[in-house]
Amino acid sequence: MAWQYIGEAMGVALQPYNLLVLVLSTGVGLVMGILPGLSATMAIALLTGITFNFPTQSALISLIGVYVGAISGGCQAAILLNIPGTPASAATALDGFPLARRGEGGLAIFIATSASCLGTLLSVIFVLTLTPLLTAFALKFASWEFFLLSIFGILICGTLTAQGNAIKGWISGVLGLLVAQVGLDSVDTVARFTYGNVNLMATIQLIPVMIGLFGFPEIVKAFKVSGSEEVMSLSKFEMTKGLCLVGRHILAVIRSAFIGVGVGIIPGVGEDVGGWLSYWASKARSKLPESFGTGNPLGIISAETGNNACIGGAIIPIMSLAVPGSAPAAVLLAAFFMHGYRPGPLLLTESPGFVYSISVYLVLASIAMWALALLVAKGTVRILRVNKKILMPIIFMLCVIGSYLINYNMFDVKVMFVFGLVGLAMTAVKVPAAPFLLGVILGPMADSNLRRALRLYDGSFATMFQRPICVFFLIVIACMILSQMGVFRRLRKKKAPEAA
Amino acid sequence: MKKFVAAGLLAMAASSLAFGADDWPSKNINLTVPYGAGGTTDLTARALANAMGKDLGVTINVINTPGAGGSAGSLNVQNAPVDGYTMLANGMLAFATMPVNGYTEKTFREWDVWIATYAPNCIIVPKDSPYNTIQDLINDIKKRPGQVTAGTAGIGSGGFFGAETVKAIAGANYKHIPYAGGGPALTGLLAGEVDFVPQLLAEYKDLIIAGKVKALAVLAAEDITLAPGVVVPSIMKSYPNEAKKFVPMGEVTAILLPKGLSEDKLKKIDKAFDVATKDKAFLDFCAARSFEVIPKGRAESQQFLEGFAGKAVYILYDGGAVSIDPAKFNFKRP
Amino acid sequence: MLPPRNRDFVFSAALVALGVYATCEGFAVYERAAAPPFKIEAMSVSPGLFPIILGIVLVILSVLLLIKSLIPEEGGSLAPGEQLAALAAWLPTLFRNRDLINMGIGVAIMGVYVFGLVKNLPYWAASLIFVLGMLLFLRAGPWWKVIVISLASVGGVLLLFQVVFRAALP
Incomplete structure (x- = not known):
């Protein structure tokens, strides 16, 4: 039965018109992913309008293509410029950029792209086989769990990026959380930190913050008078070496895919968190944790597999509950409705072939993405050769456009500028920017869930200790904080003399 | 070099055309x-x-x-x-x-x-909830004012008005639990966090048909048939006098x-x-x-x-x- | 530039101030929420809760960082008095450091673009001036190359966004 649907879907997808649509949309997605400031959500939104009058299957193919392309494309900007193209690629920059600086940018892109492709493919397997089970898991998440999950995500990111001085990372996260508090509060609509400014009341947008925080330090570096004529050397893809690397770390790939799908399923957390959690898991299990952040390929592989696996993960709750698992998935859901589908529990009875069609399209899009990304990369890698002095003003122009296009509001561009200055200050004190970004992303979730949980249980924290998933989070958070304070190290030191 | 100039000029010409049209x-x-x-x-x-x-x-x-x-x-x-x-x-x-x-x-x-x-608004409860009719729910609200929880998309949302209508009919308050939207409120219900959700019928029509949630009443003037055999009763059936002011809501x-x-x-x-x-x-x-x-x-x-x-x-x-x-x-x- | 210890010290001191400010604002939000029309009196459900918690956490973390910057370790540390003196001595050198000056001017040009040019001129003109100015300032190449690059890039961007994506630019 299933094979019949899969066969039908393949038949539709392989028609020349649809293949063209697939390639074009994946390409557009890639470009939008690469350009800092244009995000996956925006890409899908733009394409939904354009493709509305296409034949339904072609429209679906194009949307899936754009989604996969955009999430995967961000890695190229992250690796080549240290500016993530989309928030999902922030973790890739950590190891990607050092690799590029060592002259192995091509290899880094190849690994990242292949990892992305594998991530999406693996997540499709999950979509096809485990949807009911995973949906039940997602429903176990209620307000306390969401709150703890957001705190957990920020703590992890802080620990990972601060190179030993986790306090700086956590400070960065707290600052991000504070920034997220600006605006009309989402639960009671009380104005916080708005000082009467209408634009601030609408809360500070994520993308301008990201562009400013990550972009300015890189752009401004080009202004130095002293010897930044350094031009990074072009590098080849080194496909065999890359494939061997991925093959050697295949366990990490599978693990990251698991994590990515899990994160994607949970409504409200998406590709950005997925990349970080996968990265953390690999670093924690590695025998050489210090090498992460200096150009360890495993870091790139985990992050990219993780964030791409979220795509499949985010689609699962769409199918079973009509609730999107992440922001781009929400736009995808709207598009599904527009084309007459009824995602939700009736999906399998009304349109049984739909899940298979989407799965087939995802698979094809991943493969198309892999080929196109490498093609595009042949061009983008040349950017390494371009004199930064020429490149940076153009990039800044793109940053301005990207910030403006979110809401067609100049205020966002000013926000970008302000946070650019903040980013400069943070680089000067070696405070990492990624936890800040995650804080801005997860701030509303942390705040509203904390208050909702307290309201539900009349101000008591007791329930937090009674729910199994929460207890798990609490233990892991406690361990993480304690290990940063060296408690475990001291315990081990004490044991060693005793053993001797 | 010349190619660059030509390309640049062409691009600028093309974009100025976009500004042209008057109507x-x-x-x-x-x-x-x-x-x-x-x-x-x-x-x-x-x-x-x-x-x-x-x-x-x-x-x-x-x-x-x-x-x-x-x-x-x-x-x-x-x-x-x-x-x-x-x-x-x-x-x-x-x-x-x-x-x-x-x-x-x-x-x-x-x-x-x-x-x-x-x-229209539609009041739903989890499928294993003790409430089977809208009277069960309203009676419970009367019995324990301020304890029965309602998940909505926030103050001012359609669901909030549905909840306020229920409150007016019951004559007693509920505990308002705001979510970030209709979707999160629905997931909250499915996760068993809130007792009822009075959001819009359109948001969970399929879940009602599939039996994943129970629909107690709809705030329209007449019963609504979602599918053969699946009918959601109008609240007017149970509370004709109290609901008259509000319906259709x-x-x-x-x-x-x-x-x-x-x-x-x-x-x-x-x-x-x-x-x-x-x-x-x-x-x-x-x-x-x-x-x-x-x-x-x-x-x-x-x-x-x-x-x-x-x-x-x-x-x-x-x-x-x-x-x-x-x-x-x-x-x-x- | 300032040695890392001093930077940490200054930074964490500033953060402590920020944390205190956030906590106070949090309380102000709480007061505002408790008054009509919101009438949210319980702290546990007040919108001021999270800002207050965050503010306090920020203060704690910043103080920890502050203390760390004062502990004697390799890399040298200085007592607060000496830190301030070092800061005072460093400030004048700011104006002599060429890198920093350049970066400052560069940022200023970017600022003029964002806050002035785009508002008052049609987008393509503002961007053109910006790119031209920036490239000239950075001495990125011979003048004719600069003009060509500016035209091509601004034109390309306009083409991509207004025609292909059909998205309106400022």
């Missing part, structure tokens, strides 16, 4: 939806945008600007220049009550409104523009709207989601809103949800 609309229109993607307002807006765009000859982009119960996006449009390229799609419950919530001093009378659809979605656009452009919008609400794709879409299409032109909409907004603001004021007196804005009691 409206000459570029894409932005339709702001002040909620997240996938919700009822968003979907209605997208369907309308598509149909209207075809008639006007441009693409109407939907921009989601969620926040503060729909007021963030609405205020954005209110403050934008009135050139016809920035429009708003919003639910009238949320929109018309913005003045008494203190978001703005302007009322619906300062906007041009085109009303499109109506979606639900979200009315409309397209809006602050007043001030020239009449010829407004006539173009009138025509596009008319065509859109008769468009087969749009009608099919609404039927599948159980939206009732009730298209109203500008004058009709203003008249409708006098009654509808009046009902809505006084529900909030009498229920103690807002403290600004509606009379200040000339809202008349229904």
Whole structure:
């Protein structure tokens, strides 16, 4: 039965018109992913309008293509410029950029792209086989769990990026959380930190913050008078070496895919968190944790597999509950409705072939993405050769456009500028920017869930200790904080003399 | 080198052409939806945008600007220049009550409104909930005031009004648990966090049919049949006297523009709207989601809103949800 | 530039101030929420809660960082008095450091673009001036190359966004 649907879907997808649509949309997605400031959500939104009058299957193919392309494309900007193209690629920059600086940018892109492709493919397997089970898991998440999950995500990111001085990372996260508090509060609509400014009341947008925080330090570096004529050397893809690397770390790939799908399923957390959690898991299990952040390929592989696996993960709750698992998935859901589908529990009875069609399209899009990304990369890698002095003003122009296009509001561009200055200050004190970004992303979730949980249980924290998933989070958070304070190290030191 | 110059000049020429045309609309229109993607307002807006765009000859982009119960996006449009390229799609419950919530001093009378659809509230409970009829729920609220939890999309949302209606009928309060939207409220119910959810029928029609949630009542005047054998009773059946004032209660979605656009452009919008609400794709879409299409032109909409907004603001004021007196804005009691 | 210890010290001191400010604002939000029309009196459900918690956490973390910057370790540390003196001595050197001056001017040009040019000129003109000015300032190449690059990039961007994506630019 299933094979019949899969066969039908393949038949539709392989028609020349649809293949063209697939390639074009994946390409557009890639470009939008690469350009800092244009995000996956925006890409899908733009394409939904354009493709509305296409034949339904072609429209679906194009949307899936754009989604996969955009999430995967961000890695190229992250690796080549240290500016993530989309928030999902922030973790890739950590190891990607050092690799590029060592002259192995091509290899880094190849690994990242292949990892992305594998991530999406693996997540499709999950979509096809485990949807009911995973949906039940997602429903176990209620307000306390969401709150703890957001705190957990920020703590992890802080620990990972601060190179030993986790306090700086956590400070960065707290600052991000504070920034997220600006605006009309989402639960009671009380104005916080708005000082009467209408634009601030609408809360500070994520993308301008990201562009400013990550972009300015890189752009401004080009202004130095002293010897930044350094031009990074072009590098080849080194496909065999890359494939061997991925093959050697295949366990990490599978693990990251698991994590990515899990994160994607949970409504409200998406590709950005997925990349970080996968990265953390690999670093924690590695025998050489210090090498992460200096150009360890495993870091790139985990992050990219993780964030791409979220795509499949985010689609699962769409199918079973009509609730999107992440922001781009929400736009995808709207598009599904527009084309007459009824995602939700009736999906399998009304349109049984739909899940298979989407799965087939995802698979094809991943493969198309892999080929196109490498093609595009042949061009983008040349950017390494371009004199930064020429490149940076153009990039800044793109940053301005990207910030403006979110809401067609100049205020966002000013926000970008302000946070650019903040980013400069943070680089000067070696405070990492990624936890800040995650804080801005997860701030509303942390705040509203904390208050909702307290309201539900009349101000008591007791329930937090009674729910199994929460207890798990609490233990892991406690361990993480304690290990940063060296408690475990001291315990081990004490044991060693005793053993001797 | 020469290639660069030529390319650059060509590009500039091409872009200047885009500025050329004189009649409206000459570029894409932005339709702001002040909620997240996938919700009822968003979907209605997208369907309308598509149909209207075809008639006007441009693409109407939907921009989601969620926040503060729909007021963030609405205020954005209110403050934008009135050139016809920035429009708003919003639910009238949320929109018309913005003045008494203190978001703005302007009322619906300062906007041009085109009303499109109506979606009734429907009270649902988890499938293993102890409540089997709407009386069970209301009796429990009476017995334990302030304890029974209701999940809504926030103050000002359609669901909130549904909950306030239940409160008025029961004569006792519930505990309000706001979520970030209809979707999260629904997941909250499925996760067993809240006792009932009074959001719009359109948001969980399929879940009711599939038996994943129990529907206790719909706030429409008549029973609604969702599928053969699946009928949701109207609340009028159980509480004819108490509910009469409020029913039909639900979200009315409309397209809006602050007043001030020239009449010829407004006539173009009138025509596009008319065509859109008769468009087969749009009608099919609404039927599948159980939206009732009730298209109203500008004058009709203003008249409708006098009654509808009046009902809505006084529900909030009498229920103690807002403290600004509606009379200040000339809202008349229904 | 300032040695890392001093930077940490200054930074964490500033953060402590920020944390205190956030906590106070949090309380102000709480007060505002408790008054009509919101009437949210319980702290546990007040919108001021999270800002207050965050503010306090920020203060704690910043103080920890502050203390760390004062502990004697390799890399040298200085007592607060000496730190301030070092800071005072460092400030004048700011104006002599060429890198920093350049970066400052570069940022200033970017600022002029964002806050001034785009508002008052049509987008393509503002961007053109910006790119031209920036490239000239950075001495990125011979003048004719600069003009060509500016035209091509601004034109390309306009083409991509206004024609292909049909998205309106400022």
